[in-house]
Amino acid sequence: MGTQIGMAFNKKLGAGLFGGEGFILQRLNGDGMAFIHAGGMVVRKELKGEKLLVDTGCLVAFTNQINYSIERAGNLKSMVFGGEGLFLATLQGHGTVWLQSLPFGRMAARIVGAGGGNQEQGGALGGLSNIFSE
Numbered sequence: 015m016g017t018q019i020g021m022a023f024n025k026k027l028g029a030g031l032f033g034g035e036g037f038i039l040q041r042l043n044g045d046g047m048a049f050i051h052a053g054g055m056v057v058r059k060e061l062k063g064e065k066l067l068v069d070t071g072c073l074v075a076f077t078n079q080i081n082y083s084i085e086r087a088g089n090l091k092s093m094v095f096g097g098e099g100l101f102l103a104t105l106q107g108h109g110t111v112w113l114q115s116l117p118f119g120r121m122a123a124r125i126v127g128a129g130g131g132n133q134e135q136g137g138a139l140g141g142l143s144n145i146f147s148e
Contacts, residue, residue: 017046042075050075054116065106071117077109 022041042048052074059066061080076082083104105111116124 015044015046017042017044017048050112052112052114053118053121054114057113057115059111059113060109061105061111062108063106065104066111067102067104068113069117070101070103071119072113072115073103073105074112074114076105076111079109080105080107080111 020041020043022039056074067085070084081104084101085104087102
């Protein structure tokens with residue numbers, strides 16, 4: 015049968031507005047192979063009726079049997095000072111969930127932060143551009 019890529023519309027208002035991805039999710043169907051891009055370490059978790067709360071940016075994929083919604087991340091104090099954002103993805107049911115440890119936005123922030131303020135350019139002319147700036 016192969017693999018088909020389509021769209022799944024998120025029917026829940028909270029998940030669409032605050033989930034970070036909007037109302038449209040990608041849907042994969044079929045018996046073929048698919049490659050999914052994720053950052054950091056990828057964890058596969060089998061849910062057997064449990065409820066799992068995760069950062070919305072850490073969610074990579076989940077099977078059809080999983081109910082997906084968005085919840086507020088605790089009270090006002092934890093939302094402001096928790097450092098994880100205002101909302102969490104709630105996953106519940108029987109099925110498989112894939113999570114990533116380093117979402118793209120955090121990875122980009124770490125790369126930019128690791129460079130410091132005065133970065134040298136690579137290549138043959140390397141630091142020559144700094145001569146004119148001093």
